[in-house]
Amino acid sequence: MAAPKVAVVGAGVVGLSTALCIAETCPSCSLTVLSDQFSPNTTSDVAAGMLIPHTYPGTPIHVQKQWFKETFAYLFAISNSAEASEAGIHLISGWQVFKNTPKEELPFWSDVVLGFRLMSGAELQKFPQHQFGQAFTTLKCDCPPYLLWLEKRLKATGVQICTRKVADLWELHSEYNVVVNCAGIGAQQLVGDKKLFPVRGQVLKVHAPWVKNFIRDGDGLTYIYPGIHRVTLGGTREKENWSLSPDPGTTKDIFDRCCSLEPSLQGAQDIKVKVGLRPSRQGVRLEREVLNQGGVKLPVVHNYGHGAGGFSVHRGTAKEAARLVGECIAALQDSSSRAKL
Amino acid sequence: MRVAIIGAGVIGLSTALCIHEQYHGLVPSLEMEVYADRYTPHTTSDGAAGLWQPYLSDHGNLQETLWNKETFDYLLGHLGSAAAKEMGLFLISGYNLFTQPVPDPSWKNIALGFRNLTPKELELFPGYSYGWFNTALMLECRSYLPWLTNRLTQRGVKFFHKKVESFQEVSMFARGADVVINCTGVRAGELQPDPELQPGRGQVIKVLAPWVKHFIITHDIKSGIYKSPYVIPGSEFTVLGGIYQHGNWSEENSAQDHKTIWENCCRLLPALQEAKIVQEWSGLRPARPRVRLERETLRHGHFQAEVIHNYGHGGFGITIHWGCAMAAARLFGSILQEKKLASPPQPRL
Numbered sequence: 001m002a003a004p005k006v007a008v009v010g011a012g013v014v015g016l017s018t019a020l021c022i023a024e025t026c027p028s029c030s031l032t033v034l035s036d037q038f039s040p041n042t043t044s045d046v047a048a049g050m051l052i053p054h055t056y057p058g059t060p061i062h063v064q065k066q067w068f069k070e071t072f073a074y075l076f077a078i079s080n081s082a083e084a085s086e087a088g089i090h091l092i093s094g095w096q097v098f099k100n101t102p103k104e105e106l107p108f109w110s111d112v113v114l115g116f117r118l119m120s121g122a123e124l125q126k127f128p129q130h131q132f133g134q135a136f137t138t139l140k141c142d143c144p145p146y147l148l149w150l151e152k153r154l155k156a157t158g159v160q161i162c163t164r165k166v167a168d169l170w171e172l173h174s175e176y177n178v179v180v181n182c183a184g185i186g187a188q189q190l191v192g193d194k195k196l197f198p199v200r201g202q203v204l205k206v207h208a209p210w211v212k213n214f215i216r217d218g219d220g221l222t223y224i225y226p227g228i229h230r231v232t233l234g235g236t237r238e239k240e241n242w243s244l245s246p247d248p249g250t251t252k253d254i255f256d257r258c259c260s261l262e263p264s265l266q267g268a269q270d271i272k273v274k275v276g277l278r279p280s281r282q283g284v285r286l287e288r289e290v291l292n293q294g295g296v297k298l299p300v301v302h303n304y305g306h307g308a309g310g311f312s313v314h315r316g317t318a319k320e321a322a323r324l325v326g327e328c329i330a331a332l333q334d335s336s337s338r339a340k341l
Numbered sequence: 342m343r344v345a346i347i348g349a350g351v352i353g354l355s356t357a358l359c360i361h362e363q364y365h366g367l368v369p370s371l372e373m374e375v376y377a378d379r380y381t382p383h384t385t386s387d388g389a390a391g392l393w394q395p396y397l398s399d400h401g402n403l404q405e406t407l408w409n410k411e412t413f414d415y416l417l418g419h420l421g422s423a424a425a426k427e428m429g430l431f432l433i434s435g436y437n438l439f440t441q442p443v444p445d446p447s448w449k450n451i452a453l454g455f456r457n458l459t460p461k462e463l464e465l466f467p468g469y470s471y472g473w474f475n476t477a478l479m480l481e482c483r484s485y486l487p488w489l490t491n492r493l494t495q496r497g498v499k500f501f502h503k504k505v506e507s508f509q510e511v512s513m514f515a516r517g518a519d520v521v522i523n524c525t526g527v528r529a530g531e532l533q534p535d536p537e538l539q540p541g542r543g544q545v546i547k548v549l550a551p552w553v554k555h556f557i558i559t560h561d562i563k564s565g566i567y568k569s570p571y572v573i574p575g576s577e578f579t580v581l582g583g584i585y586q587h588g589n590w591s592e593e594n595s596a597q598d599h600k601t602i603w604e605n606c607c608r609l610l611p612a613l614q615e616a617k618i619v620q621e622w623s624g625l626r627p628a629r630p631r632v633r634l635e636r637e638t639l640r641h642g643h644f645q646a647e648v649i650h651n652y653g654h655g656g657f658g659i660t661i662h663w664g665c666a667m668a669a670a671r672l673f674g675s676i677l678q679e680k681k682l683a684s685p686p687q688p689r690l
Contacts, residue, residue, distance in 0.1 A: 093434040229551055
């Protein structure tokens with residue numbers, strides 16, 4: 001096959017990073033990104049982009065850890081380079097605090113982040129309602145900068161980026177040899193995956209530049225994540241709630257919870273409210289499928305369902321998706337050369 | 342009882358507040374005045390980044406270590422208060438980097454979460470093979486000094502924009518001060534010669550680099566303190582520095598020093614090349630082998646005045662200020678005792 005034509009559906013962090021991995025591993029591929037939404041209107045743009053993994057009950061831990069390690073290493077190298085500020089990647093230190101000591105004192109990722117250790121008694125005094133805590137340094141991907149940087153790198157490799165609402169993957173079968181489905185929450189409608197459900201998250205993005213450390217309650221509901229220009233205050237985890245409209249009662253509740261963790265936030269200015277729907281699933285759907293209609297086949301690679309942990313594993317899953325695309329192309333080349341016999 | 346404070350940097354204003362808070366109730370006649378030729382934002386304190394961090398070694402000076410601890414604990418106690426933002430006070434974590442292993446510093450148990458750097462962390466800093474990580478405090482004087490000024494003004498303390506030429510000037514005339522607090526920093530020698538006090542000239546570049554969330558202080562043990570690049574992110578700007586010139590009185594920015602700071606800091610953090618330069622500033626650290634914090638009785642004919650010296654805090658003035666203010670307040674208390682002026686409030690008949 002001369003130049004395999006590959007389409008990536010979705011332009012959030014998963015779609016763009018998957019496209020970039022495919023461009024890196026398959027230079028002969030003709031690659032197009034198709035999406036109806038781009039930064040700053042993707043789910044990724046709402047997220048804080050913190051590299052703190054979410055645990056997927058349906059994916060083996062060693063696989064999740066590998067994805068996280070690869071993502072961390074990739075971003076660590078960027079944060080250390082001259083491109084760090086353009087890419088929106090920066091190191092951030094802080095604390096994860098628990099009201100009650102968790103069953104698992106050392107999460108699976110504790111040796112991937114930097115300097116992980118348990119908090120001292122003196123440090124915990126700052127959090128009178130919490131009796132246990134972990135201190136570490138991790139990375140944060142600020143959006144839009146990170147998505148814009150990925151787009152820039154894609155365009156530099158000749159990837160086409162097009163605005164297009166894809167209603168059905170099959171509609172692409174005549175234009176593309178392989179389709180990669182990175183549609184996030186859109187996959188529910190796109191491929192009818194009933195195992196995929198939204199977990200609604202409302203956040204506040206505020207101006208509070210004196211906050212230099214992150215603070216996260218181990219329950220995952222309350223967090224303070226300082227970004228380059230704004231601090232993300234969160235949040236909520238509302239299963240099966242599809243509403244993208246900010247709720248004022250929720251805004252006040254988030255603000256109060258964050259101020260009780262970090263009182264100086266009372267002085268925060270210019271509060272902006274955002275809502276995103278985490279594309280949640282028991283496990284990330286990262287696998288090949290062959291769509292078949294009337295003898296015509298369309299190989300598909302699915303890479304969606306990252307829920308609350310998209311940023312933490314994006315590069316690792318993108319690399320695996322690119323590998324699967326390579327397998328699809330090899331299979332196509334194999335069958336086309338056999339057809340010639 | 343008249344008290345004159347000379348100097349309105351972090352030392353002068355905090356000493357004034359500490360004394361007023363502690364003794365105003367005991368000495369109803371207490372009248373306090375501040376004299377200075379420079380006020381915020383033109384003091385040495387204003388130019389400093391504001392990071393709480395003592396020098397690497399206290400050279401056995403446990404007194405100073407205690408004052409550093411008292412300052413840290415005092416500030417930590419204010420962190421959760423509504424005043425913190427107005428004071429310019431916030432927590433910050435970061436790195437101290439070395440080219441060889443060094444002993445732990447005197448302040449390792451004062452700062453929060455002190456630990457050595459892991460090998461992976463050291464990969465961030467090529468050329469450095471050893472280091473520390475800890476959480477400390479920032480106290481930005483361009484907020485803290487106005488906050489102190491407001492507290493003092495509310496208490497009725499008066500401020501005079503005046504260059505005091507001698508102790509006699511404020512203490513010896515008819516309504517002169519009974520106690521003079523000398524917080525004149527690097528120019529204390531103009532009031533009373535002190536060969537041990539020397540300027541430790543520093544220069545800094547202030548940039549916009551809001552992605553930097555940690556302080557990074559490098560050390561070159563052979564060259565000495567502050568001669569190696571450092572990056573300290575503030576609430577608005579990030580301060581780049583690494584200049585210490587003993588004996589240099591120039592407050593002019595030097596192009597050579599700018600180049601040194603810029604190149605060294607960009608080597609340390611390559612992304613800084615994208616940072617926009619906003620300001621350049623030079624200041625004179627009031628360097629002394631140890632802080633001068635002591636009483637002296639000055640006599641001139643019939644007049645007598647008590648002076649409390651509180652100067653010579655080098656590059657750690659913010660770090661040590663409150664411990665010294667409390668020590669100065671104790672000296673003030675002993676003066677009151679001697680004058681039998683400290684009495685409990687009398688019931689009104």
